[in-house]
Amino acid sequence: MSQPPPPPTTCPVRLVPWFVALLAAAWGAGMLAAIVQQRFAPLILFPLLFGAVVGAAAVVLARIIKLGHRAVVGFGAIAAVLLAVFAMHWQSYRLAVAQALRDAEQHAQLVQFHPQFATTTVPPPPADVWQFLNERAEQGRLLPGGTMLKHSAVWGMWGLETLLTIAGALVVVIPWMRHPYCDRCRSWFRTVRRGSLSRRSGEWVASRQKLSAEHLPLEYRLLSCESGCGATGLDVSWPVTQSVGGVVPAGGVRLWLSKDDCRSLLALLDEDAQHESPTTGASTDRTSSGARSEPPGKS
Numbered sequence: 001m002s003q004p005p006p007p008p009t010t011c012p013v014r015l016v017p018w019f020v021a022l023l024a025a026a027w028g029a030g031m032l033a034a035i036v037q038q039r040f041a042p043l044i045l046f047p048l049l050f051g052a053v054v055g056a057a058a059v060v061l062a063r064i065i066k067l068g069h070r071a072v073v074g075f076g077a078i079a080a081v082l083l084a085v086f087a088m089h090w091q092s093y094r095l096a097v098a099q100a101l102r103d104a105e106q107h108a109q110l111v112q113f114h115p116q117f118a119t120t121t122v123p124p125p126p127a128d129v130w131q132f133l134n135e136r137a138e139q140g141r142l143l144p145g146g147t148m149l150k151h152s153a154v155w156g157m158w159g160l161e162t163l164l165t166i167a168g169a170l171v172v173v174i175p176w177m178r179h180p181y182c183d184r185c186r187s188w189f190r191t192v193r194r195g196s197l198s199r200r201s202g203e204w205v206a207s208r209q210k211l212s213a214e215h216l217p218l219e220y221r222l223l224s225c226e227s228g229c230g231a232t233g234l235d236v237s238w239p240v241t242q243s244v245g246g247v248v249p250a251g252g253v254r255l256w257l258s259k260d261d262c263r264s265l266l267a268l269l270d271e272d273a274q275h276e277s278p279t280t281g282a283s284t285d286r287t288s289s290g291a292r293s294e295p296p297g298k299s
């Protein structure tokens with residue numbers, strides 16, 4: 001067995017483009033959210049979904065740009081959410097200004113043909129985004145069920161929705177942060193081989209992780225960084241099984257294989273693939289090409 005890869009360090013060369021791209025994506029998501037929420041904005045669910053979109057952008061960009069520092073990705077995602085929420089209010093303000101200008105134009109036409117309306121007025125467009133938000137807070141916000149929020153309660157609701165948006169982003173980002181990253185070749189680990197372990201190779205794995213025979217059969221997934229420069233990850237999982245001692249709950253564990261261990265396991269898997277009949281349940285699905293007995297990646 002081997003040690004897991006060390007925690008990633010900060011890499012400014014990747015951090016800066018990632019953060020710039022993330023802020024641009026967050027701004028775009030906020031502008032779009034302002035339009036979407038005019039038609040579809042369920043309470044609680046909308047900010048959670050909005051946050052999940054920003055969190056997914058943070059994760060996808062970190063994957064593409066190969067940025068691995070967990071805390072940076074987490075705090076960057078929170079900063080992106082704050083910008084996205086501001087962008088949403090900013091776009092709502094711009095839409096309100098456009099609506100107010102249209103109303104003023106229609107009112108001018110009305111007065112032209114019906115001078116008796118000259119004494120009526122339409123509200124002027126808000127001077128800036130803060131005035132717009134204050135006016136909305138003064139007008140109040142109707143919640144499902146008929147409760148009307150006013151003044152500071154509306155600001156409080158916006159604050160609560162911002163926290164929910166951050167929560168939505170973290171729901172996406174935090175589980176993804178557990179994925180291993182190789183700091184040496186600056187790449188995320190990817191699955192290079194997966195399938196079911198035969199009884200023989202399952203026992204080989206179980207003996208190294210002190211798993212009992214009741215955990216067999218095992219599903220496996222081999223993880224390697226792009227260059228294969230460090231240890232190889234081996235995820236094994238087992239379904240719910242009925243044994244003599246009772247029900248064994250489903251579970252899984254991640255092991256880190258040294259180059260020698262990885263070579264031994266690959267040799268076993270290759271032998272299983274060649275010699276065992278398909279009816280024994282042993283199967284292999286390779287995401288990398290061809291059979292081989294070398295550890296994943298370059299040695």
Ligand SMILES: [Zn+2]
Pocket residue numbers: 182183184185186187225226227228229230
């Ligand atoms: Zn590597």
